Amino acid sequence: MDLRQLRYFVQVVESGSFSKAAAQLHVAQPALSQHVRHMEEELGTTLLHRGTHGVSPTEAGGRLMHHARRILAEFAEIPDSVRGEAVAPRGEVRFGLPGTVSELLAAPLIEAARERYPQVRIRVVEAMSGYILDWLKRGDIDLAMIYNTSSPKGLAVHHALSEEICLFAVPSFGGKDDIHGEAVRLEDAATLPLLVPGPGHGLRELIEEAARTIRVPIMPAVEIDSYSQIKKLAERGLGWGILPRMAVQREAEAGIFRVWRIEEPKITRKVYLAYSTERPLLNAPRAVGQLAWYIVRGLVQDSTWTAKLSDDNQNPKLFS
Template identity: 90%
Template sequence: MDMRQLRYFAQVVESGSFSKAATHLHVAQPALSQHVRHMEEELGVSLLHRGTHGVSPTEAGDRLLRHAKRILAEFAEIPDSVRGEAIAPRGEVRFGLPGTVSELLAAPLIEAARDRYPEVRIRVVEAMSGYILEWLRRGDVDLAMIYNTSSPRGLAVHHGLSEEICLFARPSFGGKDDIEGAAVRLEEAALLPLLVPGPGHGLRELIEEAAQTVRVPITPAVEIDSYSQIKKLAQRGLGYGILPRMAVQREAEAGIFRVWRIEEPKITRKVYLAYSTERPLLNAPRAVGQLAWDILRQLVRDAAWTADLSDESQNPNLFS
């Protein structure tokens, strides 16, 4: 197996047919088919499902495709990597972001990268932190902002900030569930009609871990993973939401929500910049990673993100 065969195979899968791939590659279709058959014979597995409407990868083909894309991308970056910072970064950077991080970071990052690194194209992929972590390990994304670092093996992680998790509701909620003061103990909050993400969500796991320390069960009134829907339900008076303060700061300032600190214990969530240590980090991802880090911290300094910054020892120093 060689680089040419990997390139041919990747193009066949991307095109969905041998004829379209042959046209794109300027290669005769029979020769292209023969290359793929040789790969299948060498590996001893079928790589493609062949049908009248085209081709699609088998399970083994999917695995090969992931390797092929990574190898081809790294091969294409060799000249830039060898030259180092002497030339401007270029190429595609796949950046995994949780939805709430993307809401604040994606637009300023893409705008800044367009001005500073015009030959770099950023592809933002949004998902929950757990999915992004798995994509990062598989090489489906080059960089990620994640919350959970319970198993950092094979990853470099840099703690960027810590954000407070708070309780909130509409000001007129009132009645027997009204809360005096600016703070509430988690034990008291657990007795309220709570609006929180469902089991398996990173924020829900954080809340459950805190509740276990004071031996109180979390029995929500509503479980829904969408932050925007939790806020809508809280605004309609269906209960008290628990979310990062930055997610409700704008509404709190506008008087739409009343917000309480959660104490005993305080719940905080850390945001990390992460990338694999098992694969080379090329020039373009290095540049974008450092730029994302700088913007992340500037958002906190500008009060656009309500959080506490980590100390400067966490600075990744990826690209000067």
């Protein structure tokens, strides 16, 4: 098996047919089919489902695609990596972002990268932090902003900021103000009809962990993983939501929600820039990672992101 065969296989899968791949590669279709058959014989397994409507990867073919894409991307980056920062970064950077982080970071990052590194293409992949962490470890993405670092083996993580988790509701829930002041004890918040993400969600685990320290059960009125849906339900007066302050800051400023700090204990969530230490971090991801770091800090400094910045010694120093 060689790089040419890997490139041919990836193009066949992405095109969905041998004929389309042959046209893209400027290779005769019989020769292309022969290369794939040789790969299957060498590996001793079927790599493609072949049908009248085209081809698709088998389970084994999917695993080969995972390796092939990474190998081809790293091979293409060798010249720039060897030359170092003297050469302008180029190529695709796969960046995993939780949805709420993506809302704030994706657009300014893509805009800044387009101006500074015009030969770099950023592909943003959104998901919950746990999924992003798995993709990062598997090599499906190059960089990530994550919350959970309970399993940091094989990763470099740089603490970017800490954000406050707060309680919120419409200004006069149930026709009266049930909580006075600007803060509420978690023990008291737990008695309210809460709107929170379901079990397994990173934020829910954070809330549960805090509740266990004071031996108080969390029994929500509604469990739903979507932040936007939690806010919609809260706006309709169906309960009290618990979310990061940045997720409700705009509505609080508009008078749609009242927001309370949660105390005894206080709940905070840390956000990290992360990348693998088990694979070389190429020039383009280095440049984009450093740029994302500066943009995140700028978002906090101009109050777009309500959070507390980490110390400067957390700076990843990936790219000048």
